[in-house]
Amino acid sequence: MTVANKRTTTAFYTTVFGVTAAAVVAFLVVAALVVAGLVWQTNKVLSEQVLRTLSSEAQVLSATEATGGLDAITRAINVRSELNQSNLYYLTDATGSKLAGNLSRLPSELADGMTGGVFDYTSNGKKGGSERIAAGLPVRLSGGGLLIVARDIEDQRALAGRIRILALIGFGCLGVGGLVLGLVIGKSVLSRVEGMRQASRAIMAGDLAQRLPRSHTGDELDRLAESFNTMLSRIEQLMTGFREVSDNIAHDLKTPLNRLRNRAEATLRDATTSQELQDGLGQTIEAADEIIKTFDALLLIARLEAGAVSSTLEPVDIGALIRDAVELYEPVADDAGLALTSKVEHDVKLNANRRLVAQAIANLIDNAIKYSSRRSRVDGDNRLAGHVEVNVRRCGGNRVEISVSDDGPGIEAVDRQRVVERFVRLEESRTAPGTGLGLSLVSAVARLHGGAIRLEDNKPGLRAVVDLPAGP
Amino acid sequence: MRVLIIEDDSEAASFLVKALKESGHSADWAEDGETGLEMAREGGYDVLIVDRMLPKLDGLTIIKTLREEGKQTPVLVLSALGAVDDRIKGLKAGGDDYLTKPYAYAELLARVEALSRRTVPEEQVTRYAVADLVLDRLSHRVTRGGEAIQLQPREYRLLEYLMKHAGQVVTRTMLLENVWDYHFDPQTNVIDVHVSRLRAKIDKSFDRPLLHTVRGAGYVIRDGSE
Numbered sequence: 159m160t161v162a163n164k165r166t167t168t169a170f171y172t173t174v175f176g177v178t179a180a181a182v183v184a185f186l187v188v189a190a191l192v193v194a195g196l197v198w199q200t201n202k203v204l205s206e207q208v209l210r211t212l213s214s215e216a217q218v219l220s221a222t223e224a225t226g227g228l229d230a231i232t233r234a235i236n237v238r239s240e241l242n243q244s245n246l247y248y249l250t251d252a253t254g255s256k257l258a259g260n261l262s263r264l265p266s267e268l269a270d271g272m273t274g275g276v277f278d279y280t281s282n283g284k285k286g287g288s289e290r291i292a293a294g295l296p297v298r299l300s301g302g303g304l305l306i307v308a309r310d311i312e313d314q315r316a317l318a319g320r321i322r323i324l325a326l327i328g329f330g331c332l333g334v335g336g337l338v339l340g341l342v343i344g345k346s347v348l349s350r351v352e353g354m355r356q357a358s359r360a361i362m363a364g365d366l367a368q369r370l371p372r373s374h375t376g377d378e379l380d381r382l383a384e385s386f387n388t389m390l391s392r393i394e395q396l397m398t399g400f401r402e403v404s405d406n407i408a409h410d411l412k413t414p415l416n417r418l419r420n421r422a423e424a425t426l427r428d429a430t431t432s433q434e435l436q437d438g439l440g441q442t443i444e445a446a447d448e449i450i451k452t453f454d455a456l457l458l459i460a461r462l463e464a465g466a467v468s469s470t471l472e473p474v475d476i477g478a479l480i481r482d483a484v485e486l487y488e489p490v491a492d493d494a495g496l497a498l499t500s501k502v503e504h505d506v507k508l509n510a511n512r513r514l515v516a517q518a519i520a521n522l523i524d525n526a527i528k529y530s531s532r533r534s535r536v537d538g539d540n541r542l543a544g545h546v547e548v549n550v551r552r553c554g555g556n557r558v559e560i561s562v563s564d565d566g567p568g569i570e571a572v573d574r575q576r577v578v579e580r581f582v583r584l585e586e587s588r589t590a591p592g593t594g595l596g597l598s599l600v601s602a603v604a605r606l607h608g609g610a611i612r613l614e615d616n617k618p619g620l621r622a623v624v625d626l627p628a629g630p
Numbered sequence: 631m632r633v634l635i636i637e638d639d640s641e642a643a644s645f646l647v648k649a650l651k652e653s654g655h656s657a658d659w660a661e662d663g664e665t666g667l668e669m670a671r672e673g674g675y676d677v678l679i680v681d682r683m684l685p686k687l688d689g690l691t692i693i694k695t696l697r698e699e700g701k702q703t704p705v706l707v708l709s710a711l712g713a714v715d716d717r718i719k720g721l722k723a724g725g726d727d728y729l730t731k732p733y734a735y736a737e738l739l740a741r742v743e744a745l746s747r748r749t750v751p752e753e754q755v756t757r758y759a760v761a762d763l764v765l766d767r768l769s770h771r772v773t774r775g776g777e778a779i780q781l782q783p784r785e786y787r788l789l790e791y792l793m794k795h796a797g798q799v800v801t802r803t804m805l806l807e808n809v810w811d812y813h814f815d816p817q818t819n820v821i822d823v824h825v826s827r828l829r830a831k832i833d834k835s836f837d838r839p840l841l842h843t844v845r846g847a848g849y850v851i852r853d854g855s856e
Contacts, residue, residue, distance in 0.1 A: 490819075
């Protein structure tokens, strides 16, 4: 079977075709009922009209018989039947023998002489002997004879027949046309759906750049495709992020794993004295510790992002927290040739997880020291060549901004958003110690508390700003 | 010191038993929670090392049960769960210290030893002395050989903690947790810088160093270099 044939076959199973077919069938049934009713009604009216005519004619003839006797009526009947082929008569005397009339025999349906009705007769006129239909009325004459006055209604029947045929042809056209139309629409819908199916199969096969085809007509399928495409864009974005993350995880976990393996191997191969063995194993353990650190940071971020730590919020005196952090890092900053200072607005409170916020601030200070200290080393033995400042201020009614600024090399505007993401470390800093998760952790902590981190140009240097909701 | 290890991972447990014995302690091992609880009840142990996830009876329930029965044996909780909440849960249940797997043995030993000495009510100690270094907890004065040493408040607390555990290895993490109340690992070796500053004040101008670095473990303050 060809594809086109197959599509036609499957078009039978589309909703559009089903609905069309049902509509056509329903319409045909109703139309047939209407036409049948119409035909029946018309027939009835016509028949009644015929019977009324017959009844008046019968009265006239009956009167003729009453005044002129059987001869007069016989003459009248003969004249009348000559006049019009469709006027039918049958006259008998009281004994029942035929006197006149163009009907060859007494219609058995009317033989009782009481009620009128429809009967078949054989025409013996010019048209030859054909079976025709007629409506007739029996009249008992005063002289005891029986007169049947009838009218040929074959034309009426033929009309009904023609109406029936016309109706059938009309219904046929309508039915076939409707179904074909349904099929065509169904096929077009099907071909669009088929396009979508192919696109979705390609997406399932891993081509996330695929989008569902759109008709841009704004119809229901188009709107559906549009929202699916929006969803796909989001998924693609997430997957790209995820892939980058896993690449970075692979890199940042495999690098120390490789180092660990190399050290163990080198120790096994080269160490001859027990001192060398000890040193080698010591280095191996250090490498393992590095991996554990990275792993811990990863797990913590994952848990923060899952919102699994939010239950432990408490009022936090941010001033005290900053003082502690500055006090902890001050000697390290000093060694790196940096002055570490803080400026904290009075009485700023947070409702936060104290340890996480402390860790976030420590990470920011740590980063600032790590990345701006190199410059002062390049500058030579120039003590306190740089400056790192931690700043806390209220911002608007209920926000608190914690910023850590340095005057180091800073980060290019294009990279600022990227470095906040998990594991992203700019090439220049790949060699610096650390898991590459510092800023992502800060970002995760900020998000957990309903805040955010942003990086700004400190001209020169970098300012990392964490914006958090103020506490009670 | 007698240590009871309640841990279902037999390899980790036998490593611990062996290492603790090599460090001069005696160690027993219980493989599941119920056995562990029985042994802890009977036993005269100085420290319990309890894994959180155990067959039959979980670690936190063991600790709670012991505490309800009035047993105050110090407990070090071991767990692969390292997040802030889990640590707090562990300590709330009655654990005295919490260590996350994977751990360095030196860290575990330092903590177990620190726990085993907890029995001395430290609030009553008013004065620590190591050789000629003296820390007076009432006046917050530090002297060495009778000579006053000026310390920053944090340096004082650092020295206080080291001297409280004199002769005992104290790890960087223990210092961070107990002196700074930081329960995470700062990337840079901040502690080393603080310790070297403290060392400059208490050791530099004296012949005999008291504050020693123990490679791969941490620091110890003691008389004599060994």
